[in-house]
Amino acid sequence: MPEQTRQDATSPWHQGELAMQRSVGVVERMDGPGRNFVRKAMPEQHRAFFPMLPFLVLGAVDANGDVWATLRAGRPGFMSSPDPEALDVDLPRDPADPADDGMEDGDAIAMLGIQLETRRRNRLNGVIRRTDAEAFRVRVGQSFGNCPQYIQPRSSVFVRDPDRPTAVAPLHSRQLDHRMRGMIEGADTFFVASYVDRDNGERQVDVSHRGGHAGFVHLSADGVLTIPDFSGNRFFNTLGNFLVNPKAGLVFIDFETGDMLQLTGTVEVLLDSPDITAFQNAERLWRFSPEKIVLRPDALPLRWSKESADLLRRSRG
Numbered sequence: 001m002p003e004q005t006r007q008d009a010t011s012p013w014h015q016g017e018l019a020m021q022r023s024v025g026v027v028e029r030m031d032g033p034g035r036n037f038v039r040k041a042m043p044e045q046h047r048a049f050f051p052m053l054p055f056l057v058l059g060a061v062d063a064n065g066d067v068w069a070t071l072r073a074g075r076p077g078f079m080s081s082p083d084p085e086a087l088d089v090d091l092p093r094d095p096a097d098p099a100d101d102g103m104e105d106g107d108a109i110a111m112l113g114i115q116l117e118t119r120r121r122n123r124l125n126g127v128i129r130r131t132d133a134e135a136f137r138v139r140v141g142q143s144f145g146n147c148p149q150y151i152q153p154r155s156s157v158f159v160r161d162p163d164r165p166t167a168v169a170p171l172h173s174r175q176l177d178h179r180m181r182g183m184i185e186g187a188d189t190f191f192v193a194s195y196v197d198r199d200n201g202e203r204q205v206d207v208s209h210r211g212g213h214a215g216f217v218h219l220s221a222d223g224v225l226t227i228p229d230f231s232g233n234r235f236f237n238t239l240g241n242f243l244v245n246p247k248a249g250l251v252f253i254d255f256e257t258g259d260m261l262q263l264t265g266t267v268e269v270l271l272d273s274p275d276i277t278a279f280q281n282a283e284r285l286w287r288f289s290p291e292k293i294v295l296r297p298d299a300l301p302l303r304w305s306k307e308s309a310d311l312l313r314r315s316r317g
Contacts, residue, residue, distance in 0.1 A: 012038040017240030041084035059110035059193025059207030060102030068099035069193035069251040105130040108203035119148035150211035154304040166298040193249040194241035228282030255304035265291040
């Protein structure tokens, strides 16, 4: 239909996101929020939010086209916004991080600022402008906020200088070992990166949060992860990307040790399957088959506590 074609051409949503919205009958309802809330510049609230954070979640695509999710930490203030269309990030290169290969000048990148103790989160994607190995600037492509749903509150403390990397070497694997399986099966939180190459030639990377009760991710004996998708904001950034480009990068955190498990692989989206009923409150599922796995012990200089976060939230009323 001509009108539908015009809508798609001017919409902030790409074809995969529109297809997901169409599958639940919300294309028209989501058109207005998309134009109003998905911005090409950061509002003042976001510009003030990012500098407060002690860590950042990133999504990047390496030279092989594999997408990775990662976390990088720094003392609050390691991010700043010189203007609404830019975010400066003071982080040195980290060759131990597989996502670092996708952080060259001109690369597309995704960023999620999340404050676990208050359950606030804001997202941004854009393009890296880099002049040296110690910092980079991101020119904003899209900026938008998210609700606090499914975020498990935690407070964090630094246990070492974030500028001092761990001395523990990463472990590269093609299969999940006992330690890796335990991190996945016990998780109540992980982050997922995805990307599409749009019709205009621009690459758009996204990184987002996934949360639930501990054990909400099912891990089969052959290493395939099944993840429930719960009711959300109907943007469908992640699942929409999967429909166009079935690649994903996942990162799981051991919040007590700072260990980080990074996986990249392929995805299958299940919109209609009898398996959906096995997951309480799930509206659909997606399955992830890891192809490359990196376990990075003590990668993060932060440690998190759920108990202290609960006390902090109660003290704030």
